[in-house]
Amino acid sequence: MIKRNLLVMGLAVMLSACGFHLRGTGTNELAIKELDLNARNAYGETVNQLRDVLRSSGVDVHSGAPYKLVLTNEAETQRAASYGGSARSVEYELTTQLSYDIQGRNNMPLLSDKLEVRKIYLHDSNNVTGSGQEAEQLRKEMRRDLVHNLVLRLQLLTPSQLEELQAKADERARAEAAALEAAQRAQDAQPQQSPLEIPAK
Secondary structure (H helix, E strand, C coil): CHHHHHHHHHHHHHHHHCCCCCCCCCCCCCCCCEEEEEECCCCCHHHHHHHHHHHHCCCEECCCCCCEEEEEEEEEEEEEEEECCCCCEEEEEEEEEEEEEEECHHHCEEEEEEEEEEEEEEEEHHHHHHHHHHHHHHHHHHHHHHHHHHHHHHHCCCHHHHHHHHHHHHHHHHHHHHHHHHHHHHHHHCCCCCCCCCCCC
16 A cells, blocks of 8 residues: 555656646746736736635736836727527627737836637526626636736746837837937928018009
């Protein structure tokens, strides 16, 4: 019995050492260890859920972090997808879109992206209250899905990738500043036309 337990433990250690994890037991930590988090709706459910998930994933969420995640827009829409068997039932498609930016030093935009989640529910005009509750529950599930998908995307990012994006953003900013300066110099070098003189009568 002891030998079998030791064998199982040894196999588990070997498998985890080579990167294998049982489904549902793998680590969800992010390579990014510090992140500022802002949102247009600073007290909304999405940003609060995301903050909790990031912290549970080993991220120190605080202002002044080297990188900032900004939830720029969250939009919910609803449209009739199809009509059910009776004239009183309609299938509605719910859509939630979440746009976000990742900013670096000096609020320099490093990348922008958008997530979208769709779900369909049956609205029964004979049971408006129940249909409304179902729609609200689906919206909550969609919000959780958005947060989950966003964290999955963040897991793909590493500090070195963000540093590379920062370097490219800095280079673009320097090039734009140099172009503006050159345009200003060219404008200053052009002779200014003297105002048109109207001969006195």
